[in-house]
Amino acid sequence: MLVLGASGFVGARLTERLVSEYGARVRVFVRAPMRAAVIARLPIDIVAGDALDRQAVSAAAEGCSVLFNCVKGKGADPDTRRAVDADAAGVVVEAARHSGARVVHVSTMAVYDRPADGEFDETSPPARRGDAYTDGKMDGERLALDLGRRYGVPVAVIQPSVVYGPGAGVYGTEIIQELTTSRVPLVDGGAGICNAVYIDDVVSALLMAAVSDRAAGERLLISGSEYPTWRDFFGAFERMIGAERTVSLTRAEAHGLWRRSRRRPSLLAELWRAVRDDHQLRRRLLATREGRLVRQIARTAVPPVWRSGLRVSAGAECADLPAAGPQPPLVPMRPWVIDYMALRARVRCTKARELLGYRPAIDFVTGMQRTESWARWAGLIPCAADAAASDSR
Numbered sequence: 001m002l003v004l005g006a007s008g009f010v011g012a013r014l015t016e017r018l019v020s021e022y023g024a025r026v027r028v029f030v031r032a033p034m035r036a037a038v039i040a041r042l043p044i045d046i047v048a049g050d051a052l053d054r055q056a057v058s059a060a061a062e063g064c065s066v067l068f069n070c071v072k073g074k075g076a077d078p079d080t081r082r083a084v085d086a087d088a089a090g091v092v093v094e095a096a097r098h099s100g101a102r103v104v105h106v107s108t109m110a111v112y113d114r115p116a117d118g119e120f121d122e123t124s125p126p127a128r129r130g131d132a133y134t135d136g137k138m139d140g141e142r143l144a145l146d147l148g149r150r151y152g153v154p155v156a157v158i159q160p161s162v163v164y165g166p167g168a169g170v171y172g173t174e175i176i177q178e179l180t181t182s183r184v185p186l187v188d189g190g191a192g193i194c195n196a197v198y199i200d201d202v203v204s205a206l207l208m209a210a211v212s213d214r215a216a217g218e219r220l221l222i223s224g225s226e227y228p229t230w231r232d233f234f235g236a237f238e239r240m241i242g243a244e245r246t247v248s249l250t251r252a253e254a255h256g257l258w259r260r261s262r263r264r265p266s267l268l269a270e271l272w273r274a275v276r277d278d279h280q281l282r283r284r285l286l287a288t289r290e291g292r293l294v295r296q297i298a299r300t301a302v303p304p305v306w307r308s309g310l311r312v313s314a315g316a317e318c319a320d321l322p323a324a325g326p327q328p329p330l331v332p333m334r335p336w337v338i339d340y341m342a343l344r345a346r347v348r349c350t351k352a353r354e355l356l357g358y359r360p361a362i363d364f365v366t367g368m369q370r371t372e373s374w375a376r377w378a379g380l381i382p383c384a385a386d387a388a389a390s391d392s393r
Contacts, residue, residue, distance in 0.1 A: 001210075002064040002101075004029040004051055004071050004092060007036040009167050010106055010160075011070035014203050015039045022207075029060045038167070051088035054095070061095040066210045069105045069144070078132035085136030089144040093153050102154035102216070104209045107141040109161045109195065109221055110134045114345040121348040122159075122219050129336045145217060154216035156209040158202070161223040161347050162233070165199030165367060166374030175237050176380045179245040183330045185257065187342045189248040190231030195347045197224040198362035198370075208356040215355055223347035224367075225360040230341050236368040240381050247330060254338040261332035 001018055005011040006028035018024040019042045027045040030036045036046060049056035051071045061067055069092045073081030089105060096103045111134060113127035114120050128135055141157045148155030164171040178184055205222045209215040234246050249257065333341070352358040362370075375381050 001026045001066050001068070002029060002061050003027075003068045004057070004060075004088075005106075006030055006039055006070065007032070008070055008072055009169055009172075010163065010199070010202060010206075011068070012036075012038050012167060013165075013199050014068060014070065014206055015042065015044065017200075017203055017207070019044060027060060027064060029057065051084055052091060054091050057088075057091050058095040058098055061092075061099040061101060064099055064101050067092055067096050067099075067101050067103050068206060068210070069103060073132070073136060082132045082136035082139075085133065086139035086143060089140035090147055093144050093147040093151065093155060096153045096155075097147075097151040102210070103144065103148065103156070104206050105141060105144045105155060105157045106206070107137045107157050107159045107219070108134070109159050109223070109347060110340070111138040111141065111159065114343050116342075117344045118346070119348045120345050122221055122351055131334075131336055134336070141219065145219070148217065154213070156212070156215035156217075157219040158205055158209055159219055159221045160202045160205075161195035161197050161221070163199055163202050164196055164233075165371055168199065168371070171196075171233075172371060172375070173380060175234065176241065176375060178331055179234070179237055179241055179243070180381075182328045183245050183247050184234065185249045185254050185330065185333055185338075186230055186234060186246045187249060187251055187254050187338055190229050190234060190246065190341075191344065192230050192341045193344045193346050194228050194230050194233040195223045196226075196228050196233055196364060196367070197222060197360065198367035201360040201362055204361070205352060205356060205358050208358060212356055218351070218355060220352040220355065220358075221347050221349055222352055222358065223349055223360070224362070224364065226364045227346050228364050232364070236371075240372045240375060245328065251338060251342050254333060255335060257330065258332045258335055258338070 001024050003011050003015050003018070003026060006015045007030045011028070015026055015028055016039065018026050026042075027047060028036065028039065029047050029049060029051070031048070031050060033040075033046055033048050040046070047056075047060045049060065051057060069089060071084055071088050073084035075081060092105070093103055095101075111126055112120055112124045114124065126138055128138065141159075144155050145157060147153070162171055166172075175184075201224060202222055205220070209220065231246075238244055238246065349358060349360075372381075
């Protein structure tokens with residue numbers, strides 16, 4: 001077995017289960033071995049290389065019966081990320097052609113143009129959003145399937161929904177960090193459907209696809225057995241950190257927040273923001289002769305409704321927020337993410353159930369309990385004993 005992208009969230013858990021549950025001989029292909037610490041303890045062969053390097057991937061694939069393509073483009077350059085998500089798919093299929101292996105390619109449900117409500121499946125139309133990740137994944141799965149048909153290589157494309165669980169980045173560590181330091185918008189109060197799926201259910205689907213002849217040439221959506229909303233999803237993380245940090249915005253308000261965040265800040269706006277958010281600086285300035293004069297003018301010349309509005313923190317014009325005290329910054333979301341989170345469409349996994357026998361095994365409550373245990377172990381949130389000790393001081 002060859003796992004490409006084994007240092008990532010899905011690839012690392014796949015590698016662990018291949019070794020621990022099946023005793024498989026596993027070779028992993030990673031760009032930076034120092035990032036593969038989570039799997040370095042396992043009895044595996046580690047090969048360092050670039051997933052776009054045809055010779056390196058082909059050499060790593062020798063003697064392997066299945067190639068799991070779990071690579072994901074990273075870094076600041078969108079063109080580089082897209083190249084990894086799209087072009088590396090062709091490199092992997094060509095390597096499988098020479099080694100006589102089959103390919104299990106990891107994509108995403110985000111490639112579909114989901115309806116506002118109802119259900120969607122693999123027959124739904126594609127959605128090209130201009131986002132490097134979504135468009136790269138869409139091109140990558142198409143290339144993998146096209147080359148698979150041309151070369152006679154069995155290729156199965158697995159399309160997970162929102163993958164969470166121990167070790168998650170985007171839907172785990174990053175959410176905890178954002179909620180710890182910021183406020184996060186929930187479009188329409190988070191009423192959109194999250195379509196969450198626990199990591200082990202995704203890995204089980206990958207393992208099933210690796211041994212199923214019926215999966216060859218198919219795209220297969222994978223999701224959980226329940227349909228939690230974004231309110232449910234982020235609420236679980238809020239409970240972990242013990243703080244309410246989400247803010248309900250309409251879709252129009254969320255788009256407005258994004259547009260304002262793209263504007264180049266002015267000197268006066270930045271000065272005002274510094275004075276507003278720094279209590280000590282504000283007290284020192286208002287204690288000066290000029291500061292007292294400004295305060296007196298404000299009391300007599302500025303309407304009361306304006307004065308109360310000036311006390312509200314940035315972003316509060318979009319939401320019903322308390323005016324007392326400074327608030328953590330409200331994080332703007334990219335336009336396509338806003339629209340994505342507003343949708344209430346649910347994944348239909350009929351095809352995976354029929355072709356693979358896929359049945360999600362982990363319910364949402366259990367999955368979040370495991371995620372919280374991991375987050376406390378990893379130091380992302382304080383342990384209960386530490387929190388209690390802090391409260392007692």
